Amino acid sequence: MKADLHVHSNYSDGSNTVKEVMKQAKDNGVTHISFVDHDTVASLPEAQQHGLEYGITVIPGIEISAYDFKRNRKVHVLGYNHQGDATNIKAICDPLLKRRNQHSLWQVEQINAAGYQLDADAVIEAAKQSNTVYKQHIMKCLTDAAFTSPEYKQLYMKLFKGSGAASGDIAYVDVFDAVRAIIADGGVAVIAHPGQLDSYDLIPELVQAGLGGIERNHFDHVVEDVQKVEALAKQYALMMTGGTDYHGSFGEPIEVGRIISPINRLLG
Secondary structure, eight states, X not given: OOEXXXXXXXXXXXXXXHHHHHHHHHHTTOOEEEEOOBTOOTTHHHHHHHHHHHTOEEOOEEEEEEEETTTTEEEEEEEESOOTTOHHHHHHHHHHHHHHHHHHHHXXXXXXXXXXXXXXXXXXXXXXXXXXXXXXXXXXXXXOSOTXXXXXXXXXXXXXXXXXXXXXXXXXXXXXXXXXXXXXXXXXXXXXXXXXXXXXXXXXXXXXXXXXXXXEEOTTOOHHHHHHHHHHHHHHTOEEEEOOOBOGGGSOSOOTTSSOOOOOGGGO
């Protein structure tokens, strides 16, 4: 068993198609995979189809963009094994996707007003599969520089951070609502990369809301993070998961299956 439970496709902010991700997973010996595209479960039917083709078990998944209002910080919630049409998940995520798309189109306008030559139609075309424009699609139409290059990072910071022309953010889902929606759809709610977003203090509170797991294996986690995750998992009887957080050329250079999930009861 080799499970990568954190991959993204072009149904959200990944650069690759589902089939391309699945082929890479097959080539790298992955037996179980979960597409956790941001705030959408739209990739699941295609993923399951290619799962049959490549002999890989596809676990339904999502990564909800949420917010910890008590501590004023973002927090991402992974949802696994949701059932049916995920009606509760969609009820909170569909408005979020609309807000994100509207905000991104506003960002395109601001970037052009700042003197850049950004083709709005090209940006929308780049985001065609997801039907939601992300900053990665905007950046793709602005520069050919690699995601990890200094040129890319400098332009990103200049436009989207601080006093940048396209800075600002959308209203995210309350993290407790995210956990409850996943549970209501029969799924398991898991805190994503707590070391990346400093979500540790929130975990005991979410356990009371039904949190079922915590992500242990992630490229942003150092030894101290792994130790914290293991201690919390033991204290609150949480399952541990992991994966590459693969985004293709829109993210860190890593191959599907290079970071995998610990063996746990989610995989049976």
